[in-house]
Amino acid sequence: MALALSRALRIVGAIALAAATTSAYAVTEIQWWHSMTGKLNDKVNEIADKFNASQKDYKVVPVYKGQYDESMTAAIAAYRAGNPPQIVQVFEVGTATMMAAKGAVKPVYQLMAESGEKFDPKAYLGAVYGYYADTKGNLISMPFNSSTQVLYVNKDAFKKAGLDPANPPKTWPEVEAAAKKLKAAGVACPFTTGWQSWVQVESFSAWHNVPLGTKENGFGGLDTRLELNGPVQVKHIQNLGNWAKDGLFVYKGRKDEPLASFTSGDCAMITTSSGSYANIKANAKFDWEVATLPYYPDVAGAPQNTIIGGATLWVLNQKDPAVYKGIAKFFEFLSSPEVQADWHQTTGYVPITLAAYDLTKKQGFYDKNPGTDIAIKELTNKPPTANSKGLRFGNFVQIRNIIDEELESVWSGQKTAKVALDDAVKRGNEQIEKFQKANQ
Amino acid sequence: MEKRVVFASPWLPYALVAPQIAITLVFFFWPASQALWQSMLVQDAFAAKTQFVFLDNFKDLFQDPHYLASFRVTAVFSALVTVIGLSVSLLLAVFADRVIRGATVYKTLLIWPYAVAAAVAAILWVFLLNPSLGILTLLLRRMGVAWDFLLNPTHALILIVVAAVWKQISYNFLFFLAGLQSIPKSLIEAAAIDGAGPGRRFWTVVFPLLSPTAFFLLVVNVVYAFFDTFAIVDASTHGGPVQATTILVLKVYQDGQQSLDLGSSAAQSVILMLIVIALTLIQFRFIERKVQY
Numbered sequence: 001m002a003l004a005l006s007r008a009l010r011i012v013g014a015i016a017l018a019a020a021t022t023s024a025y026a027v028t029e030i031q032w033w034h035s036m037t038g039k040l041n042d043k044v045n046e047i048a049d050k051f052n053a054s055q056k057d058y059k060v061v062p063v064y065k066g067q068y069d070e071s072m073t074a075a076i077a078a079y080r081a082g083n084p085p086q087i088v089q090v091f092e093v094g095t096a097t098m099m100a101a102k103g104a105v106k107p108v109y110q111l112m113a114e115s116g117e118k119f120d121p122k123a124y125l126g127a128v129y130g131y132y133a134d135t136k137g138n139l140i141s142m143p144f145n146s147s148t149q150v151l152y153v154n155k156d157a158f159k160k161a162g163l164d165p166a167n168p169p170k171t172w173p174e175v176e177a178a179a180k181k182l183k184a185a186g187v188a189c190p191f192t193t194g195w196q197s198w199v200q201v202e203s204f205s206a207w208h209n210v211p212l213g214t215k216e217n218g219f220g221g222l223d224t225r226l227e228l229n230g231p232v233q234v235k236h237i238q239n240l241g242n243w244a245k246d247g248l249f250v251y252k253g254r255k256d257e258p259l260a261s262f263t264s265g266d267c268a269m270i271t272t273s274s275g276s277y278a279n280i281k282a283n284a285k286f287d288w289e290v291a292t293l294p295y296y297p298d299v300a301g302a303p304q305n306t307i308i309g310g311a312t313l314w315v316l317n318q319k320d321p322a323v324y325k326g327i328a329k330f331f332e333f334l335s336s337p338e339v340q341a342d343w344h345q346t347t348g349y350v351p352i353t354l355a356a357y358d359l360t361k362k363q364g365f366y367d368k369n370p371g372t373d374i375a376i377k378e379l380t381n382k383p384p385t386a387n388s389k390g391l392r393f394g395n396f397v398q399i400r401n402i403i404d405e406e407l408e409s410v411w412s413g414q415k416t417a418k419v420a421l422d423d424a425v426k427r428g429n430e431q432i433e434k435f436q437k438a439n440q
Numbered sequence: 441m442e443k444r445v446v447f448a449s450p451w452l453p454y455a456l457v458a459p460q461i462a463i464t465l466v467f468f469f470w471p472a473s474q475a476l477w478q479s480m481l482v483q484d485a486f487a488a489k490t491q492f493v494f495l496d497n498f499k500d501l502f503q504d505p506h507y508l509a510s511f512r513v514t515a516v517f518s519a520l521v522t523v524i525g526l527s528v529s530l531l532l533a534v535f536a537d538r539v540i541r542g543a544t545v546y547k548t549l550l551i552w553p554y555a556v557a558a559a560v561a562a563i564l565w566v567f568l569l570n571p572s573l574g575i576l577t578l579l580l581r582r583m584g585v586a587w588d589f590l591l592n593p594t595h596a597l598i599l600i601v602v603a604a605v606w607k608q609i610s611y612n613f614l615f616f617l618a619g620l621q622s623i624p625k626s627l628i629e630a631a632a633i634d635g636a637g638p639g640r641r642f643w644t645v646v647f648p649l650l651s652p653t654a655f656f657l658l659v660v661n662v663v664y665a666f667f668d669t670f671a672i673v674d675a676s677t678h679g680g681p682v683q684a685t686t687i688l689v690l691k692v693y694q695d696g697q698q699s700l701d702l703g704s705s706a707a708q709s710v711i712l713m714l715i716v717i718a719l720t721l722i723q724f725r726f727i728e729r730k731v732q733y
Contacts, residue, residue, distance in 0.1 A: 069697070069698045072700075073697055073698075073700065076485050076486060076700065079486055080486065080487050097484075097485050097700065100484060101484065101485065101486040101488060102488070103486070103488050104486040104488060189572070250572075251590060251591060252571070252572065252590070253590055254678070254680070260573075261572050264573070266572055266573075395699060395701065397698055397699045397700075398695070398699045398701070401694070404680070405680065405681070405682040405683060406682075408590075408591060408680060408681040408682055409681075409682050411591055412591040412592070412681065414682075434482075434500075434701070434704075437482055437491075438482045438483060438484045438489065438491075438703075439484045439489065440489075
């Protein structure tokens with residue numbers, strides 16, 4: 001009944017529209033479901049408007065569909081109901097799920113090749129491109145907003161504790177030494193971290209060139225298994241656990257919650273997303289700086305390169321292939337140096353192409369905003385290895401929860417790092433086996 | 441004499457209940473049967489590949505120690521929310537019923553929290569009890585309690601119980617107050633003349649007469665604690681630390697909606713459905729007998 005009514009209304013609407021537009025000109029609509037809020041949402045709309053004004057055949061319509069997990073679920077539900085959007089923004093932990101859905105997704109390299117748009121894989125940053133490419137090096141989804149992990153330092157707190165703010169800690173032992181001095185100077189929270197699994201386990205492993213799992217961190221196939229309980233990871237997590245006991249590291253939450261403790265001046269150091277730059281800049285009432293993510297100097301090959309987080313744009317399979325041409329045109333527009341450089345400079349996300357990086361350099365942005373190029377320097381520090389190009393594990397949303405839980409049990413002193421990481425591997429592998437079973 | 445109403449027409453009674461039956465079929469039996477079917481499948485997120493695995497999803501669940509622990513958490517949480525919620529609101533209702541001056545003000549203020557959305561209620565308590573910024577945390581610290589619900593499982597449980605109870609008190613209060621006001625004053629006065637004090641009057645006269653209301657609220661509160669508290673937990677502790685506050689309904693959501701593991705999520709919702717059916721049966725079979733209508 002409701003369906004019949006809505007269909008009738010749609011027909012009436014279509015007739016009215018046809019009558020209103022004198023030139024019967026067909027504009028193909030491209031639905032773009034995303035999860036960008038606030039200033040980022042404005043920027044997304046601006047990009048779509050600019051693209052729509054640049055040509056007449058296609059119209060990109062950005063639609064905010066809730067947070068990352070919500071918009072992904074919505075897109076999957078729409079696909080199952082036979083009416084998927086053209087483009088959906090999916091966060092990096094959903095990559096394996098999307099990639100396993102072979103019939104549902106149109107790979108970007110195919111899309112670009114078929115529509116004959118300009119597309120050069122070498123134009124993209126290796127660390128960004130590698131995360132979203134298959135084992136043959138073909139790009140599956142379009143990189144959009146990518147960030148990585150950096151260390152933020154409260155310079156005022158450093159001065160108060162007699163530390164040199166011009167010389168922020170470069171290694172984890174230096175972080176410990178600084179934290180001790182800060183604590184002695186009366187700082188309640190010397191060090192904290194946002195996104196603990198992403199920063200202290202996932203990217204930590206890449207930064208020290210040790211594997212998170214077999215089969216190239218899962219890039220090599222569904223039969224991958226976790227191995228994030230290696231000696232390097234155990235040592236680091238145990239250190240953090242000890243620091244938590246001594247009050248040098250204060251746990252503030254799993255995701256972005258710890259950031260507020262840094263911007264309020266409560267915590268003196270935080271490792272978190274480079275995408276937090278704009279937020280800190282707007283809210284911190286003290287002198288602060290961005291520094292490179294710390295590493296252990298006694299680990300051979302460290303620092304390697306960090307891995308990214310953020311989201312990419314996925315093209316879902318369409319009934320009418322005519323729209324692919326428009327999506328390809330839009331992606332080409334999106335990766336142009338001007339659009340990318342602007343996106344990078346206003347949001348704090350890293351530029352996804354080398355051209356956008358060069359353009360930003362040329363515009364003098366990094367000289368005026370010191371520290372904004374640290375993220376990209378970390379990503380491009382060395383060419384990515386099998387351990388550092390990213391990770392691709394099925395059911396990773398659950399696995400990240402499991403890692404978070406096991407880490408919390410170390411911070412509260414219930415488990416040692418070794419036991420907790422062993423348990424994380426065991427429980428995580430159960431999730432991977434489940435995913436393998438569902439997708440084989 | 442036959443006390444029941446008997447319809448003359450053979451089809452009229454069926455026609456009258458038909459809309460209700462239709463609604464139940466469409467909105468309860470249909471989705472429930474789909475959940476039952478889905479619970480025996482393993483499917484990728486896009487439903488490209490589907491395998492029938494019979495009871496494997498259930499087997500996996502009962503081998504997961506965290507899932508089993510979640511039963512205990514749910515039982516403790518529901519019991520606390522129901523018992524505390526009912527007793528506090530009964531106490532408030534009895535006092536509000538006796539207030540003579542400014543009664544409307546008290547009543548209005550007590551009903552207010554009901555207008556607050558569950559997620560907002562949760563965030564409000566998270567602010568008050570935030571380990572680094574909360575006002576109540578500051579007071580607790582002064583009293584020597586190292587409050588930190590992010591790492592301490594007991595503290596996390598206290599947080600969600602307090603938020604869930606606070607949210608539900610208004611509803612209970614409203615029903616208890618209405619129940620109290622419908623008790624004839626003459627009964628209470630008669631008891632008073634016979635020499636019964638306020639405490640005795642309450643337990644021998646008022647409380648038995650309130651029992652239908654209390655029973656109704658018991659059923660409603662148990663259902664509330666099982667299902668409607670989802671938003672509170674999701675917005676405050678997200679089930680942490682280490683699943684210490686992962687109640688069953690939260691896990692259904694996390695596995696189904698966030699992790700897209702529909703088979704396991706459906707299996708969990710089937711189990712949840714069985715629990716609620718069992719609880720409701722128990723309540724009507726054993727507790728209702730003690731209720732005096």
